[in-house]
Structures are given as C-alpha cells and as structure tokens.
Amino acid sequence: MAETKRMASLSEDGERAPMDLDARFGSEGPFSYENVKPRRDGVVFTVSEFIESGLIRDSALVAGAQGLDGAVNRINAIELLEDINWVRPGELVMTTGRLLRDHPERYVETVEALAERGASALGIRLSAEKDPLPQEAIELAERFRLPLIVLPKEAEFTSIKRELLGSVIEQESAQLAAIEERVQSVSRMLSGGSGIISFMDHLESLFGNPLAIVRKGKEPIYSRRLREAPETSETVVAGDWLFEEAALTSKGRGYRYPEEWLMHDESVMGDEPAGQLYVSDISPAMPASAYLILIGSARTVTSVDALTMDRLHALAGLELSNSEALREAKNKYTENFLIDWLSGRLASRTDIRLRAEAVGSSISIDRPFTAALVGLEEAGEQTLKAAADRISSSVFPEYGPIFAGVYERELVLVMPGERKADAKLMAELQTICGDREFYMYVGKQGSAEKLYASLTAAKRAKQVAAICRLNSKLVRYEDLGIYSLLYLVPRGEEWDAVLERYIEPILLADRKGGSLMETLEAFFRSNGNVRLTSEMLETHYNTVVYRLEKARQLLGADLDNAEVRLQLQLAIKMYRMGAQG
Numbered sequence: 001m002a003e004t005k006r007m008a009s010l011s012e013d014g015e016r017a018p019m020d021l022d023a024r025f026g027s028e029g030p031f032s033y034e035n036v037k038p039r040r041d042g043v044v045f046t047v048s049e050f051i052e053s054g055l056i057r058d059s060a061l062v063a064g065a066q067g068l069d070g071a072v073n074r075i076n077a078i079e080l081l082e083d084i085n086w087v088r089p090g091e092l093v094m095t096t097g098r099l100l101r102d103h104p105e106r107y108v109e110t111v112e113a114l115a116e117r118g119a120s121a122l123g124i125r126l127s128a129e130k131d132p133l134p135q136e137a138i139e140l141a142e143r144f145r146l147p148l149i150v151l152p153k154e155a156e157f158t159s160i161k162r163e164l165l166g167s168v169i170e171q172e173s174a175q176l177a178a179i180e181e182r183v184q185s186v187s188r189m190l191s192g193g194s195g196i197i198s199f200m201d202h203l204e205s206l207f208g209n210p211l212a213i214v215r216k217g218k219e220p221i222y223s224r225r226l227r228e229a230p231e232t233s234e235t236v237v238a239g240d241w242l243f244e245e246a247a248l249t250s251k252g253r254g255y256r257y258p259e260e261w262l263m264h265d266e267s268v269m270g271d272e273p274a275g276q277l278y279v280s281d282i283s284p285a286m287p288a289s290a291y292l293i294l295i296g297s298a299r300t301v302t303s304v305d306a307l308t309m310d311r312l313h314a315l316a317g318l319e320l321s322n323s324e325a326l327r328e329a330k331n332k333y334t335e336n337f338l339i340d341w342l343s344g345r346l347a348s349r350t351d352i353r354l355r356a357e358a359v360g361s362s363i364s365i366d367r368p369f370t371a372a373l374v375g376l377e378e379a380g381e382q383t384l385k386a387a388a389d390r391i392s393s394s395v396f397p398e399y400g401p402i403f404a405g406v407y408e409r410e411l412v413l414v415m416p417g418e419r420k421a422d423a424k425l426m427a428e429l430q431t432i433c434g435d436r437e438f439y440m441y442v443g444k445q446g447s448a449e450k451l452y453a454s455l456t457a458a459k460r461a462k463q464v465a466a467i468c469r470l471n472s473k474l475v476r477y478e479d480l481g482i483y484s485l486l487y488l489v490p491r492g493e494e495w496d497a498v499l500e501r502y503i504e505p506i507l508l509a510d511r512k513g514g515s516l517m518e519t520l521e522a523f524f525r526s527n528g529n530v531r532l533t534s535e536m537l538e539t540h541y542n543t544v545v546y547r548l549e550k551a552r553q554l555l556g557a558d559l560d561n562a563e564v565r566l567q568l569q570l571a572i573k574m575y576r577m578g579a580q581g
Contacts, residue, residue: 059150094122115255254278278305280309335406337356366448368416369445369448370420372421374438376436441458441461462475467576506554516554520572
C-alpha cells in the first residue's frame with residue numbers, strides 16, 4: 001500500500017498552520033482487504049485505509065489527523081441535515097457542500113453533531129473553490145479528532161459505498177463479535193451477584209478507561225481508578241459536573257468533548273486531561289436522571305466502546321436499581337439503629353452490640369463514644385442524608401469508623417475512641433462536605449450505653465455557641481467553661497430574680513420604642529468601647545452614650561464596674577437561653 005501523506009493542522013511549535021487544500025492522498029492500487037490485519041477491538045478497516053483505497057484519489061484531509069486510525073463500520077451518504085440524527089458510532093458520513101453552502105454556520109453544527117454521535121469521519125464534496133470550509137468548523141473537527149476530508153468533485157458516493165461494501169461488512173462483523181464477547185463477559189460477572197462496584201470495575205477492565213454512574217441529587221458511583229484517586233473538593237464536585245455534561249447530549253446518548261475538566265489529576269487521568277466522554281442514559285423509567293459515563297482518559301473511546309455502552313445501558317440500569325434497593329434497606333436499618341442508640345432505647349452493651357452486628361458494623365462497644373452535631377449551611381433533609389452517607393462510607397484512619405445519620409432533623413456523628421475531635425478531623429469532613437460551610441458541636445465522651453448523654457451535651461454546646469456568639473467552627477462541650485454551668489442552674493425563684501433585676505427594666509423600655517438590649521450586647525462585645533459600639537451599630541456616638549446612660553438609670557448600676565458588667569452579661573445570657581428554650 002502506498003505511503004499516505006497526512007496533512008498536519010498544527011505546526012511543531014503548537015501554532016495552527018495554514019491548511020493546504022492542495023495536499024492530496026493517493027494509492028497505487030485499489031483497497032485490498034487481504035493486506036489489512038485485524039487490530040484491537042476488531043478494527044480491520046480505518047479512516048486512513050478508506051482514504052488510501054484509491055476511490056478518492058484526490059481527496060484532502062483538512063483536520064482531525066488524530067482520528068485516522070478510527071474504525072469505519074459503515075459508510076453513508078446523507079442528503080438532508082436531519083439524517084444526522086440516525087448516524088451511529090463508527091459511521092463515515094459523506095455529503096455535498098450544496099447542503100451547507102448558503103448557511104456556513106451549519107458546517108459547525110454538522111461537525112458538532114457528528115462528533116457527538118461518534119462518526120468516524122466526515123467527507124464533504126465541494127462543488128467549487130468558492131465553497132470554502134469555515135475555519136471554525138476546521139478547528140472544531142481538529143479538537144474533536146474528527147477527520148474532515150474534502151472529496152474530489154468527481155467522487156461518486158454510490159460507487160464508493162458499493163466498492164467498499166465488503167470491507168465494511170467485514171469490519172462490522174468483527175466489531176459485533178468484539179461487542180458480543182464483552183456483553184457475555186459482563187453477563188457472566190453479574191450472574192455471580194457481585195454488586196454495582198464490581199460491575200463498574202469490570203467495565204473499566206474491559207474498556208481500559210474509568211467510568212462513573214451519575215444521578216441527579218445523589219452521590220456518583222466510580223470505577224476503581226476514580227475511587228482510588230486522592231479525595232479532594234474537586235472529586236466531590238465532579239459528580240455534579242459530569243451530570244451536567246451528560247444532560248447536554250441529545251436524547252441522553254453520545255460523545256461529549258468538555259472544554260473544562262474539573263477532575264484533571266495526573267494520578268487519575270494520566271499525563272493529559274480527558275478529551276472525551278461517552279454518555280448513555282440508564283434510567284428509562286425516569287429519562288435524564290441517571291447516566292453511565294465512559295471517560296476517555298487512558299485511551300480514545302472507540303466506536304466499539306460506544307456501541308458496547310449502548311448494549312450495556314439496560315444491564316447498568318438494572319444493576320443500579322438492585323444496588324439502590326439494597327442500599328436503601330441497609331440505610332434504613334442503620335438509621336433505626338442509630339435513632340434507638342441516640343435516644344437511649346438500647347439500655348445495655350449487649351443490645352448495642354447485637355444491633356450493630358445486624359447492620360454489618362464491627363465497632364468495638366467497649367470503647368468510649370462521643371456524639372456530635374454537624375451544622376451544614378442551608379442544608380435540607382436530602383442534603384443531610386447525602387452527607388451522612390458520604391461520611392459513613394468514608395475512612396478515618398486516626399478515628400476509626402464514624403457513624404453518621406439524620407436524627408431530629410440534625411446531622412449527627414457517633415465517633416468511637418479516645419481521640420478528640422480536632423482541626424484535622426474538621427478538615428477531613430470539609431473535604432467530604434464540599435464547599436458548604438459547616439460547624440461541629442461535640443458532646444462529652446462516655447460509654448456506649450450513655451451515648452444519649454453525649455448527644456444532650458452536644459445540643460447544649462450548639463445552643464451556648466449561638467447564644468454566646470462563639471465564632472469557632474469547632475465547639476466542644478468541655479471547653480464551654482462557665483456557660484455550661486448556666487444549664488445546671490434550676491429555673492426557679494433565683495433564676496427569675498436575676499432576670500427581674502437586670503432584664504425586665506430593659507425589655508420594658510424597649511417595648512416603648514428603645515434599643516437598650518441591642519446596645520448593651522454590642523457594648524459588651526466591644527469590650528466596653530463606646531466608639532466601637534457606635535460603629536458596630538452604625539449609630540451616632542452621642543446616641544450610644546445616651547442609651548448607656550439610660551440603662552444605668554433604669555438598673556441603678558455602674559457599668560464601669562467590672563463586677564456589675566459580669567452580672568449583667570450573665571443575666572443577658574440567661575435571658576437568651578430562656579428565649580431559645
């Protein structure tokens with residue numbers, strides 16, 4: 001077979017070189033199938049060999065040289081742009097410039113549509129030199145690795161299809177055999193009941209590329225290569241980004257060439273960011289709610305890969321449904337166990353151990369436990385449950401397994417062991433929770449059967465933090481100091497006497513149109529600095545002085561006295577505690 005001269009679209013220094021439409025392809029003889037050796041994935045007939053077949057001797061490649069090794073399993077000529085909707089992966093499409101001449105923007109639309117559908121190449125027969133290809137279409141074809149071929153004016157589509165029919169049939173047969181072998185391999189694996197993770201790992205071994213199942217509002221399911229990648233905020237976000245990319249495909253199926261790659265990491269994606277995705281909708285009952293995505297990072301996604309994905313999407317959907325049913329059942333049992341444990345219904349360690357074993361947990365009941373509340377910013381119940389699932393399935397080497405669940409509309413963690421919650425744990429949780437701001441309120445350590453007491457302490461820590469306006473994102477009950485003692489003071493005559501002495505006069509004045517309580521709280525937060533108080537309240541300095549003087553008169557107290565200030569501050573905290581229950 002004659003040497004083929006391929007036109008480069010990029011110069012050696014990376015700059016775009018001008019397209020030489022006079023560069024021609026040729027062959028000394030007609031295409032001979034006997035000279036072609038089968039390659040990976042049943043590839044026996046490529047775009048390059050189509051060009052070299054001698055049937056289009058004076059053709060010119062203007063873009064997409066990287067796709068010349070792509071398989072051709074069908075050759076088709078289209079007369080209407082609507083026919084693109086029926087193009088299948090691996091199909092080489094021929095058309096005339098007449099369809100696009102009056103609407104140059106359609107060249108771009110055609111290239112994009114064929115790239116999404118996985119066409120192996122686009123051949124255009126231009127009727128005259130005055131029908132140039134738009135530069136934007138050429139650049140897109142180069143980016144999508146879609147060979148863009150200018151066919152000679154005398155090219156006869158019918159003759160080309162007839163002459164190459166045998167080669168195409170051989171190609172299609174070889175690919176069907178490769179696809180069938182893959183499908184049977186997956187079916188054998190699924191018959192063993194290995195589960196969705198094994199299913200994803202098996203697909204990765206077949207395709208040589210990582211995969212992901214992404215669903216609206218749920219955590220993605222990754223194959224091994226992505227699961228073993230370092231966990232960062234980017235990998236958490238990537239599931240949402242992949243779903244958005246998948247939703248852009250026509251009818252939930254086809255190639256995508258994302259401009260941004262949020263998951264780019266050399267340990268995951270190799271030396272180069274992935275250039276393409278292949279998307280398949282796997283939820284026929286609820287279209288556009290779940291996608292199986294093949295990520296072309298280690299190697300190009302071939303037409304056999306795409307056709308295999310189309311064959312496997314039903315199996316993927318069924319396996320996902322089974323996995324979801326099992327997961328929901330397990331989560332329900334775990335949630336009930338956690339609720340009973342936190343509420344104190346499990347009175348003995350034996351009860352706790354038996355229930356833990358029933359949900360598949362191997363935690364040591366003899367260790368101390370700590371309950372903590374996690375406050376996620378603007379998080380609804382579904383968001384809290386999703387966060388609980390991520391935390392429960394994560395590994396914390398220095399803390400052991402952490403139970404997480406939603407209890408009384410709060411995200412609750414149960415942490416085993418003597419290790420106290422610290423900044424390192426907060427950082428790990430932040431990675432899991434993504435960009436949402438969160439706070440953690442930690443109760444007291446105690447035995448397994450006293451976990452409800454630890455949860456009560458965590459609730460107190462949260463309330464005290466709100467009342468005292470503590471700025472720390474990590475609040476431990478043991479660090480609250482004197483404020484935790486206020487919870488131990490019985491609500492009775494002494495409590496009411498303090499409020500009557502310091503609070504009632506202030507509230508009475510405020511009900512008549514004053515702002516004394518607000519001013520006093522700002523005054524104490526400003527360490528008794530009147531000027532800072534006026535700036536905090538955005539109120540004139542003299543107005544603040546007037547309000548403080550009025551408070552002195554109402555209370556008969558000297559606000560310059562440190563002891564009086566302490567009593568008044570404690571009285572305000574007691575009032576706030578009572579107001580918040």
